[in-house]
Amino acid sequence: xxxxxxxxxxVTLSEEAFLTINCTYTATGYPSLFWYVQYxxxxxxxxLKATKADDKGSNKGFEATYRKETTSFHLEKGSVQVSDSxxxxxxxxxxxxxxxxxxxxxxxxxxxxxx
Amino acid sequence: NAGxxxxxxxxxxxxxxxxxxxxxxxxxxxxxxxxxxxxGMGLKLIYYSVGAGIxxxxxxxxxxxxxxxxxEDFPLRLELAAPSQTSVYFCASSLPSNTGQxxxxxxxxxxx
Numbered sequence: 001x002x003x004x005x006x007x008x009x010x011v012t013l014s015e016e017a018f019l020t021i022n023c024t025y026t027a028t029g030y031p032s033l034f035w036y037v038q039y040x041x042x043x044x045x046x047x048l049k050a051t052k053a054d055d056k057g058s059n060k061g062f063e064a065t066y067r068k069e070t071t072s073f074h075l076e077k078g079s080v081q082v083s084d085s086x087x088x089x090x091x092x093x094x095x096x097x098x099x100x101x102x103x104x105x106x107x108x109x110x111x112x113x114x115x
Numbered sequence: 116n117a118g119x120x121x122x123x124x125x126x127x128x129x130x131x132x133x134x135x136x137x138x139x140x141x142x143x144x145x146x147x148x149x150x151x152x153x154x155g156m157g158l159k160l161i162y163y164s165v166g167a168g169i170x171x172x173x174x175x176x177x178x179x180x181x182x183x184x185x186x187e188d189f190p191l192r193l194e195l196a197a198p199s200q201t202s203v204y205f206c207a208s209s210l211p212s213n214t215g216q217x218x219x220x221x222x223x224x225x226x227x
Contacts, residue, residue: 036218042220043205043218043219044205044218045218046215049213049214049215051213089158091157100146100171101146101148101211101216102160102163102173103148103158105157105158105159106157107157108156108157
């Protein structure tokens with residue numbers, strides 16, 4: 001079945017450091033891929049998405065490219081801020097006429113950015 | 116536009132009690148979902164609905180029930196609460212296209 005694997009956390013960085021959070025997936029067909037962010041005590045917010053191979057999703061300085069050849073969707077940001085401290089979830093949704101938008105999530109990666 | 120709202124925010128139940136978690140969205144989304152989030156884990160789908168009157172099981176439906184009588188509301192019912200149901204519950208909604216889901220703030224439930 002479909003699954004998502006994220007790098008283990010927590011990830012601790014200094015402010016202005018470069019961020020990469022790895023995400024790989026297993027899926028049949030051509031899923032849509034998402035990154036969600038969860039700030040402490042809050043629900044999940046959609047950060048970015050990509051719906052087909054080679055698409056690049058971007059938002060708030062974060063980027064991720066849909067790589068079908070490596071089944072990956074790694075999240076990157078060139079210069080993190082303290083306010084980026086949160087839990088980041090990679091997720092996929094199936095594709096096709098039977099798609100009901102159900103999301104399959106990775107286990108989440110906690111990012112802590114220190115001043 | 117309130118988005119997705121959930122009540123209550125927190126609840127403590129005794130083993131064997133029942134309760135309903137409320138979820139309402141005002142975005143006219145057809146699709147709605149219930150997830151649970153356990154510590155250090157991703158979210159797991161409990162039930163989902165693609166429209167009023169239509170519901171289906173997700174990955175972890177045992178011990179839960181849902182109904183969808185209107186587009187806006189998607190309550191989750193816990194019957195005979197068990198300690199294994201201690202979790203944070205999130206409701207979400209979306210359009211039928213793969214544009215992503217909108218999440219509520221969550222309900223933190225403890226069963227003792």
